[in-house]
Amino acid sequence: MSARRPSVLVLAVVALLLAVLSPAQADPSPSGSPQPTGLTVGQRTAPADVDDVTGPLLGWQVPSADQTAYQVQVATSRSRLAAGRLHWDSGRVDSGASTNVAYAGPELARGASYSWQVRTWDGTGKRSPWSRPARFGTALGGDWRASTPVWLGDPAALGWHDYTLEATFSVTTQNATIVFNAQDANNYLMWQLRGDGVNTLAPHQRVNGSFAQLSSTPLGVTLERGVDHRLRMEVDGSTVRTYLDDRLVDTTTDARFTSGTIGFRTGGSERSSWDDLSVTAADGRVLYANDFSAAGSDFSCATVDGGRLNVGTGQNCVYGLSGAxxxxxxxxxxxxxxxxxxxxxxxxxxxxxxxxxxxxxxxxxxxxxxxxxxxxxxxxxxxxxxxxxxxxxxxxxxxxxxxxxxxxxxxxxxxxxxxxxxxxxxxxxxxxxxxxxxxxxxxxxxxxxxxxxxxxxxxxxxxxxxxxxxxxxxxxxxxxxxxxxxxxxxxxxxTPTDKVTQRLELPVEVVEKEPGRYFVDYGRTWIGGLSADLVGTAGQQVELRFGEELWGPQEVRSNLRTGNQYKDIWTLADGEQHLETWGMRVFRYLEVLGAPTGLGIEDFPALAQVYPFDAEGAVFDSSDASLNQVWQLSHDTVEATNHNLYVDSWTREREPYEADSYLQMMANFFSSSDPTLGNYSIDYLLTRRTWPTEWPLYTILAMHDSYQQTGDVAQLERSYDQLVAKLPTQWVEASTGLIRKDSRSNGCSSQTDCDIVDWPSSERDGYVFRPYNTVINAISYRAFMDMSAIATAIGEDADAADFAATGARLRDAMNKYLWDAAAGAYRDGLNADRSPVAHHAVHASVFASAFGVPDAERAARAAEFVGGQGMRCSVYCAAFVIESLYNGDRGDLALDLLTDDGTRSWMNMIRNGAGATAEAWDASLKPNMTYSHPWAASPAYNVPQGLFGIRPTTPGYATYTVRPQAGAMEWAHVILPTLKGRIGAAFHQHDGRTDVGVAVPGNTVATVSVPAAGATEDVLYLDGRAVPAVRERGFLRAKVPAGCHTLSVAADDAEAAVADDERLTAVCG
The missing domain is CATH 2.60.120.260 (Galactose-binding domain-like)
Structure with missing residues (x-):
């Protein structure tokens, strides 16, 4: 080796030029396709409702190392596209853009469908084949002339007028009361047949819930308990004739309610029993008929037993309208x-x-x-x-x-x-x-x-x-x-998002605990319910108990900690039947009672409602079994909990919160290439802020990070003024540059602009709340800097400069006033007189470091401090704990916390049987917690962004970094789906060095940093060829073009050929 060293720099320069200017050594397209793939419109695959008909954004994944030109063709059908009968042909456009390419043809028709294709030219002038045709549809807009909204008919439209009601009844206690001409449960006529010695008919009118008795008429017979009588009522316009045992007992005229359905109402001591109930219209149509021989009631306030309908005390319901x-x-x-x-x-x-x-x-x-x-x-x-x-x-x-x-x-x-x-x-x-x-x-x-x-x-x-x-x-x-x-x-x-689908997911375990009683474990959480094909007998009742956790072995907790009650009872008919849940239950476990015997795994598929998600799109594997479990739990949580809007959880609140949505969005960015659901959720929150001081600032961070992921400025332009209004400008103190809040800065809650720091409040590590709050200042700094980048992206240069200046001054002030050099940590804040708070909750250093306040030296010291404290905060804060450790180059400490198995750990959630990440670390810390809170799924992004250092450096991943911090881990690899294509990164620690593998999509360039341990020269070996590298903070970095590559500080004549290391090439499939 020593004989070669004098010429290594020359060789390295030549090699780097060849690597950057020449085609990649391996196919840069993860699919290996020679033509463009991954076609999107509005960042969605084959959408059917594109609302922008003048310039929707097109995108594709480039099959070559780079793109110098493209051509797009659009037609009104695939056959016309093939025949060259085009709606628009861009011609050759000299451009490297492959995402956010605006359609520039004639305005698209509403409620129509189009097919399109694209081809590209690479840096050598070589033209690709046309992509496979893709389809998209345009939204109807406001033109719905072929349809109108509908619902159930009103009582008259349903035919419930001019009818005859007949029934057999008996008084069980006090009275038998029937409702008719009902408009709803609070507006109807009510005939009360009074027994227990009264023996009168008392017609009533109920208007908006209030009763008025119309008259009182002797029946002429004694209504004894348990004795049947025959009732007939003839409704003719406003006239009602009442017959008891075929004898006319009353004629009442009331013009207020002349049509409507039937029902029952009882007071606190009235009970009655009914049979052979029918309603027949004047034209002979049967509006209702039931002899109650079959189990199951048409009336929500009554039950069927022994072939009769029984109405208990304190009931009120109407047929067909109570169920409207x-x-x-x-x-x-x-x-x-x-x-x-x-x-x-x-x-x-x-x-x-x-x-x-x-x-x-x-x-x-x-x-x-x-x-x-x-x-x-x-x-x-x-x-x-x-x-x-x-x-x-x-x-x-x-x-x-x-x-x-x-x-x-x-x-x-x-x-x-x-x-x-x-x-x-x-x-x-x-x-x-x-x-x-x-x-x-x-x-x-x-x-x-x-x-x-x-x-x-x-x-x-x-x-x-x-x-x-x-x-x-x-x-x-x-x-x-x-x-x-x-x-x-x-x-x-x-709605500019993909659409929720339904699919069947089989359980991993079914145990028949006793005949007809089953315990079902799906192995992970799903939203939805059960789809079942059952053979039953009339009246057989099957009880379903869904739950997120267990009371004990094979005992499902259907009364959730959150207050939800997930218990449904299905009443079967004779023979075969298919039944399925309509609504949303969040569950990992199901207990079934009263079912047929002998059922197994195939008989209990979950009917899972899932936002479109490529479960194989993101991949992670490593030598650390615990980290594999933690990543999988987080990844599965993203898939299961997205649905049609980001919410805190689909159990207790079903409500979006800014911090929750930001963390869910970040987890999605590193699990899926579709940003649209997250973008819609943040748009939703722009007009519906929640109470904490910090939370609205996360909308700025979210839109900035979405822009970094996609390169799309449309949302930034549309929302710019709303985002500016979220900045904490009103609290910037002119004399110091710090954020100072003189009200609601004392740890209050549930009031607008109360400082929250962490949630639940027991997870604040003794944080001392003061007017100058380090956490508030840290998030504010990040918001000003991100807002500056947003302003720059859309050409608001003066604003960008102002925001950047405010942010820079705030950062300087934080490091001047809030950094405690002796402690190697940030203090909680300053008192009103600017004297320092003598307390260092972990949050102060975590948020400051995660949001970029310290320089490299302070970040390293803060990481040492945070790592020494351990996980002393909530699952929300945990995301930023891990970020702060990686920002301080302490991947070893980050790995320790990611894989810890104490009470405050993801492994504890797994140990407790969680099917998704939980709202809190443990029920002992928050007794009413959910087991389906995506804000705790941060390892889905902490791992690729922190462990592997994958970050876009140009919006939309035109350029990005890979900078692994392996800690004590021997090997790991990750694959991320992006709009540019699949990004892969891997490392393998052996023989005193760390080798790195990358899969770089077409039309992108990666800056890859390799740990410099063992390197004596500022050189990296890229696919075995020496290239010059820049040494920085213990790493050697170099630019890497599209393709599949390996990098090492050792040449290929080392003990093992790096290019043949399957730990590295696993990302090149």
């Missing part, structure tokens, strides 16, 4: 008998707010299409588009069916647009030609699974009443009624 919250809706349409090119169904509903979830589930020809809508940002109505090309049948009847639930502003609207090969289109949608069925006979009122924050129904399904097949063509809906048309929705806006 639930609606089955269906319609059929027949497209022309000619070749279909594409089909999209657009759908919306109202209101998602009471349940903080969605309003409808939609099927086409029996196949699940989607659910929605997402909660609105302001007063707009959100809708979604779904590609249903593969589901629509030409020239045949196609059935759309929706099962919808809400308690407020109830409505549903859908419009199916079918595009034919000849370029024509047809549209079909909801309207009065749709049919509707009240859902209360299937889902009788049983209470809520929610908490004080939201209401969502328990689902005590009555299988005998379920309209099986209602979403398939030819279903007999003759007993249904016409849907009622509603007023048009205002301001319809497409």
């Amino acid at each position: 919250d639930w609606a089955f809706l269906r319609g059929e349409a027949t497209p022309a008998d000619k070749e279909i090119e594409w089909a999209t169904v657009f759908a919306t509903g109202s209101s998602p707010e009471p349940g903080r979830q969605y309003v409808y589930k939609l099927w086409l020809n029996g196949e699940f299409v989607g659910l929605g809508p997402t909660r609105s940002i302001a007063r707009e109505t959100r809708y979604d588009g779904f590609d249903v090309t593969d589901l629509v049948r030409q020239g045949e009847a196609n059935a759309l069916g929706a099962l919808a639930w809400s308690t407020r502003d109830r409505g549903f609207q859908a419009q199916l647009v079918v595009g034919y090969r000849d370029g024509s289109t047809d549209s079909f949608g909801t309207g009065s030609d749709w049919s509707a069925m009240p859902g209360d006979s299937v889902f009788p009122a049983a209470g809520s699974i929610g908490t004080g924050y939201f209401t969502a129904p328990k689902e005590n399904i009555q299988s005998a009443s379920y309209p099986t097949g209602f979403h398939t063509p030819g279903f007999d809906d003759g007993a249904w009624v016409s849907a009622r048309e509603l007023a048009a929705y205002d301001d319809l806006v497409a």
